[in-house]
Amino acid sequence: MTTATPSLRDMQQAMRRSLLGHDDSIAAFVVDDGVAATERLGIYRNTFVGVATRALRLNHPAVARLVGDDFFDATAQAYIVRHPPTSAWLDQYGDAYADFLAQWQAVASLPYLADVARLEWAVGRALHAPDAAAVDAATLASLAALAPEAPANVRFDAHPALQLVRTATPADAIWRAVLDRDDAALTSIDLAAGQRWLLVERSNEGVDVVPMHEAGWNFTLALCAGETLQQALDAVAEAPDFDATTLLAQHFAAGRFTGFRTVAPLPIAQPDEDCP
Amino acid sequence: MTFQAGVRAAPPSAPTLGSPIPPRAGIGLRFQHHRDVLERRPDVAWLEVHTENYMGGGSPLAHLEAVRRNYPVSLHGVGLSLGSADDLDAAHLARVRELVLRIEPGLVSEHLAWSVTGETYLADLLPLPLTEEALDVVCHHVDRVQASLRRPILVENPSTYLRYRHSTIPEWEFLTAVAARTGCGILCDVNNIYVSACNHGFDASAYLAALPAAAIGEFHLAGHARRELPGGRTILIDDHGSRVGPAVWALYAEALARFGPRPTLIEWDTDIPPLDVLLDEAALAARALATGALECDARTGRDDVAEPCTFAA
Numbered sequence: 190m191t192t193a194t195p196s197l198r199d200m201q202q203a204m205r206r207s208l209l210g211h212d213d214s215i216a217a218f219v220v221d222d223g224v225a226a227t228e229r230l231g232i233y234r235n236t237f238v239g240v241a242t243r244a245l246r247l248n249h250p251a252v253a254r255l256v257g258d259d260f261f262d263a264t265a266q267a268y269i270v271r272h273p274p275t276s277a278w279l280d281q282y283g284d285a286y287a288d289f290l291a292q293w294q295a296v297a298s299l300p301y302l303a304d305v306a307r308l309e310w311a312v313g314r315a316l317h318a319p320d321a322a323a324v325d326a327a328t329l330a331s332l333a334a335l336a337p338e339a340p341a342n343v344r345f346d347a348h349p350a351l352q353l354v355r356t357a358t359p360a361d362a363i364w365r366a367v368l369d370r371d372d373a374a375l376t377s378i379d380l381a382a383g384q385r386w387l388l389v390e391r392s393n394e395g396v397d398v399v400p401m402h403e404a405g406w407n408f409t410l411a412l413c414a415g416e417t418l419q420q421a422l423d424a425v426a427e428a429p430d431f432d433a434t435t436l437l438a439q440h441f442a443a444g445r446f447t448g449f450r451t452v453a454p455l456p457i458a459q460p461d462e463d464c465p
Numbered sequence: 466m467t468f469q470a471g472v473r474a475a476p477p478s479a480p481t482l483g484s485p486i487p488p489r490a491g492i493g494l495r496f497q498h499h500r501d502v503l504e505r506r507p508d509v510a511w512l513e514v515h516t517e518n519y520m521g522g523g524s525p526l527a528h529l530e531a532v533r534r535n536y537p538v539s540l541h542g543v544g545l546s547l548g549s550a551d552d553l554d555a556a557h558l559a560r561v562r563e564l565v566l567r568i569e570p571g572l573v574s575e576h577l578a579w580s581v582t583g584e585t586y587l588a589d590l591l592p593l594p595l596t597e598e599a600l601d602v603v604c605h606h607v608d609r610v611q612a613s614l615r616r617p618i619l620v621e622n623p624s625t626y627l628r629y630r631h632s633t634i635p636e637w638e639f640l641t642a643v644a645a646r647t648g649c650g651i652l653c654d655v656n657n658i659y660v661s662a663c664n665h666g667f668d669a670s671a672y673l674a675a676l677p678a679a680a681i682g683e684f685h686l687a688g689h690a691r692r693e694l695p696g697g698r699t700i701l702i703d704d705h706g707s708r709v710g711p712a713v714w715a716l717y718a719e720a721l722a723r724f725g726p727r728p729t730l731i732e733w734d735t736d737i738p739p740l741d742v743l744l745d746e747a748a749l750a751a752r753a754l755a756t757g758a759l760e761c762d763a764r765t766g767r768d769d770v771a772e773p774c775t776f777a778a
Contacts, residue, residue: 194631197598198550201582201591208587218594220628222666224698229627232692232702233589240588274586277544277557278520320522350523394524 208237209270241269244279245286249309251367252290252302264295280317283310301380304360305367308398311352311389312364315396318350323444332449341419345412346448352389353410361387361398390445404428405436417452486511486537486571486683488726490751492743493541493733499528501740506535509747511571513730516542519568520560529568539572539683539728540565544586547606547620548579548593558613565614572683572728574619574652575610577603577640594629595639603639607647619682620644621652624660624689624703636661637675650682653724655717656709656732660689660701673720681724686717686750687732706735708746718753726754 195203195218203215207230219226242265246253253261272285287310290296291303324332332343354360359382366374386406388399401409404425411421425431440446489510494502502512512532519529532538544557565573578590593599603620611617622640634642644651653676662669688707692700709717709731717729731746 194596196550197548197594197596197602198582200594200629201550201579204591205582205585205587208589209585218629218631220630224694224696224700226627228694232626232700233591236589237587244588274588275584276554277517277546277580277586277588278560279517279586279588280520316523317521318523320526391523 204233208234209273210234238266238269240279241274241282242266244274244282245269248280248283248313249286249306251309251364252306254367255299255302255305255363256296264290264293267293280313283313286310301358301360301363304356304358305364307356308354308360308364308387308389311354311387312396312398315350315352315389315391318348318391321349321447323348324441324446324448328448329441341417342452343418343449344415344452345418345446346450347413348390348445348447350391351413351445353406353413354387354389355406356385356387358382359385361385361400364398390443402431404431408433408436409440486539486728488728489754490729490731490747491537491539492731492747494532495734495737496525497737498740498743499532503528503531503535505740507740507744509536509744510751511537511539511728513539513541513572513732516540516561516564516573517544519564526564526567533568537571538568539574539730540568540570542573542575543590544580545575545606545610546579546581546586547575547577547603547610548591548599549581549606550579550602551582551584553606553609554581558610561610562613565616572619573614573616574621574683576621576623577636577643578623590623592623592625592627592629595632595634595636597633600634600639600642603643604646607643607649611647611649617649619650619652621654621685622657622661624654624657624664624701626664626700626702628665635667635675637672641675641677641680644677644680649680651676651680652683652685653681653720653727654685654687655720656685656687656689656713657703659710659713659716660703663701669716670719673716673723676724678724681720681727684717684720684727684729685732686713686729686746687734689713704735705732708742709749714749714753717750721753721757726757729754 200215200218203218207213207215213227213230216226216230219229242262245265245268246261256264268286268289272289274282276282283306287303287306290306296302358380359378362378363375365371366378384403386401386403388401388406388409390397390399407428408421408425408431411424412418416424422433425433487510491511491513492509494512494514496518501507514529519526529538540561542561545553545561576590577593579593580587580589580591593603607618607620620640620643622636640651643649653673658669658672661667662672686709687703687705688709690702690704690706692702694700729750731743731750733743
């Protein structure tokens, strides 16, 4: 930056570079009256990094406990300069954190850490999602009235707090044991137990993490992605002993859907048309 | 004519909601005290919360709605970035609007500061260069926020730790111009004036004297910290981490004498103490509001009474 008066935008971009630790060219425009400009800028950098680190910790309390405060802070600083917050809604800060941990060499010896972060991200999403009313009994009855041909073309609206997470390690068991400070449970976890298919949803005063079977998770994922009921059934057609009716009933009883839509004019002559 | 707290473009939908914040003492409500405030119903005139802590839904918002049934609530934002050269974050403004519609606060406030550039949120209230360009930008954004929320907002003077060489307008004139051009009110943070006056060597009383009384809609009071820098210099840090200092109480008394009673908030964000400490501070402010005079006796036994502002250049 030259020493001519900078535009507001240029000045703000220079401040951004300073706070992210790239360069302090902004210092040329700061009054230096006995306290060095870099010293003054450091006050703001400390606050920025401190606030972002605290947000990341609040959103990932189990990761923080697993690695300890000092290590968490150092890792957070590395994350913050690579992925600074993009919005003032800091409850939603850290969308790239799990992927960052997955490739961050310093935590390579903790293969479950990224999975725990992935789960905590889903927990945070569930906690802070907008409120929405679940489908009520009368509306459910109208769905039943569409039977038998229409359900193939029904799409469901998932509750905004509903999250689906798949992890390569038993991250849910680790997460629970860490937050409960249950060392006995933590040491008994078999890290080689393999994949977990998890449903995360809001409960009265917090969040529930519900383990699912693979087929049910895939079926639910398809519905949440806006696919029709028929498409979701097709996605798990190969799964033995999968009972979609029971699972759907559980979903509705738990308030996991807020509505449904039929996607083609009724009646449908050949439901299979939608399902190549 | 004085600025009316809670004036709105449309009438409130229910007489018990949207009530203006009274010119009495309130406290900043943080998560730690939700349960206490709901169960004890402490005798405090109103509560202020940070807008950004109640976005989305779930239990924080449910708690705030419960609190709102018992108290007037003010929404105090930190994230709109009124001073950004970039456009306002439309998604963030939409979330603020949604919360305002739901809570029907008596006051909505933001800061004379910026925090967003190039889609990065820099998570602090950063100082603006006080130039004609920045004044145009701030006024444009305040207009947009007030149009979106369909009500006037209050804009708070910041505490700052640096000044820009190319600033041309004193902060008090800048803030006054924003109020005059947009119709917004001024949230006069007495602690911030004191902190900035000490850090930059201006006269805090002269700052107060330059503000338009009719625009003052609220006072903030908080504690600050002193940080020793290498080379022996001291800088005041607005950490909201202690009781209000005696010099700030004295400046508050000046503000009351000059502007008359306004809603006055005790803010505390670092090392948050038990609720009773906040209520005790609010009681001091309440007495000053009621009598128009400060009862300094309670404060004079403290170590930091002598807090001379001698370290500014």
